[in-house]
Amino acid sequence: MSNQRRRLQAPSYFVLASLLDGPRHGYAVLGQVEALSEGRVRLATGTLYAVLDRLHGAELIEIVSEEIVNGRTRRSYALTPTGRETLRAEAARLAADAAVVTDRMHRSATRLPGVTFA
Amino acid sequence: MSDALAGRYGLLLRVYPARYREQWGDELLGTLMTRADAERTWPPAREATALVAAGLRMRLRANQARDPHVAWAHGLRTAVVILLSAELGHLVVGNVLSADTGGRSALALLLLAVLALVAAIRDRRRAAVLATLGWEAMHVWIHNDVSFPIVAAAVLLVIVSLIPGAPRRPLGVAWGLAVPATTVLLWAPSLIAFPEPVYLYPYQQSTILIVAMLCAAATPFDSQAAFVMVGLLTAEFLQATVRVWWAGDSPSNTVYHDVTVSWWSASLGAVSVGLLLVGQLTARRQARL
Incomplete structure (x- = not known):
């Protein structure tokens, strides 16, 4: 199964999304995921590195720099072209799935007087 | 940074397979310590549970097919x-x-x-x-x-x-x-x-x-x-x-x-x-x- 066709779990989706603006290290990814999801996705550190391991293994992210901070390794991660394409495909799939509901609700709302749909 | 906390996190990380610890262990510990409060000496329950669960999953799924x-x-x-x-x-x-x-x-x-x-x-x-x-x-x-x-x-x-x-x-x-x-x-x-x-x-x-x-x-x-x-x-x-x-x-x-x-x-x-x-x-x- 090619990576572009592989479905993403929510943590992987948000981790990839957090790298859209540029490379980040693990701690910054945690903060960005929480900010992007408006607090709905709060990854534990162990979960984040399990996700990074999977995404790195699938070549959706790459390590772009490595430095030593307080005596410990700190790496920065960036999206690969495959990762960017996989994220785009997943976002399109989620939008299409959402449209199935929102379009129908919008149509039924316009047929019922007094009901508005935001 | 608490050495006691780092030691306890180190013990929890032993749940992970050796290959994983080699690749990610040092950085994972660094992020855990950056995230921790300065006075803390024991890992928060949520982090500890997530580490053990992820480590066990990693061991169980070591040979798992991805297709x-x-x-x-x-x-x-x-x-x-x-x-x-x-x-x-x-x-x-x-x-x-x-x-x-x-x-x-x-x-x-x-x-x-x-x-x-x-x-x-x-x-x-x-x-x-x-x-x-x-x-x-x-x-x-x-x-x-x-x-x-x-x-x-x-x-x-x-x-x-x-x-x-x-x-x-x-x-x-x-x-x-x-x-x-x-x-x-x-x-x-x-x-x-x-x-x-x-x-x-x-x-x-x-x-x-x-x-x-x-x-x-x-x-x-x-x-x-x-x-x-x-x-x-x-x-x-x-x-x-x-x-x-x-x-x-x-x-x-x-x-x-x-x-x-x-x-x-x-x-x-x-x-x-x-x-x-x-x-x-x-x-x-x-x-x-």
Whole structure:
């Protein structure tokens, strides 16, 4: 199964999304995921590195720099072209799935007087 | 930063496989410490639970297939190795219990059996199919009956060869231990009671059911377990459903066959179909990134 066709779990989706603006290290990814999801996705550190391991293994992210901070390794991660394409495909799939509901609700709302749909 | 906290996180990280710790351990510890309050000496419950859960998942899924096709191919091929190991054990134990070495033809049968098993373990698919078919032909010629586990192994090997996109994955040499393991498991009452004969059928059926339940329990962790069990049940299903015999003592005479569906064989078929569905759904879920 090619990576572009592989479905993403929510943590992987948000981790990839957090790298859209540029490379980040693990701690910054945690903060960005929480900010992007408006607090709905709060990854534990162990979960984040399990996700990074999977995404790195699938070549959706790459390590772009490595430095030593307080005596410990700190790496920065960036999206690969495959990762960017996989994220785009997943976002399109989620939008299409959402449209199935929102379009129908919008149509039924316009047929019922007094009901508005935001 | 607390050394005590770092030490306790270090202990928790030992749950992870060594390969993972080597690649990510130092950085993971660094991020955990950056995230921690300065005065903290014990890991928060949420972080500790997540570390242990992720570490255990990592260990359980070390060999997990990341593609449903791969899960099918490797699961069925593992079933083939188990079936051929059990039949090779049967061959050896049968000769020992009957104190019959069988001469050159039995030696040729043994060589074909070993060749088929080695080819299946090394994932040499074409060689495994040919050797398994040769083993079955030799078995029919010598014993004047059909061995359904070997037939099932040949059918499964052909199916594995036809699955697209499944890379070759040789198993470790330790899989040779499957021969003594399956022999002891399936023949324990006979080996214990030797030289007294023992009626093994109920014992062997119960053993198969227990292994089936273990595989079903393992499926949520690794979809390959379902396909292993389907492979093993295929042999049992053929044995319970199909009967082939011939006039006189040679299959070159008129061959008769009969298909009988009993409650047992119908149950085996239903369980196999159920396991295939569960295995496929689990494989698809596990393929998600």
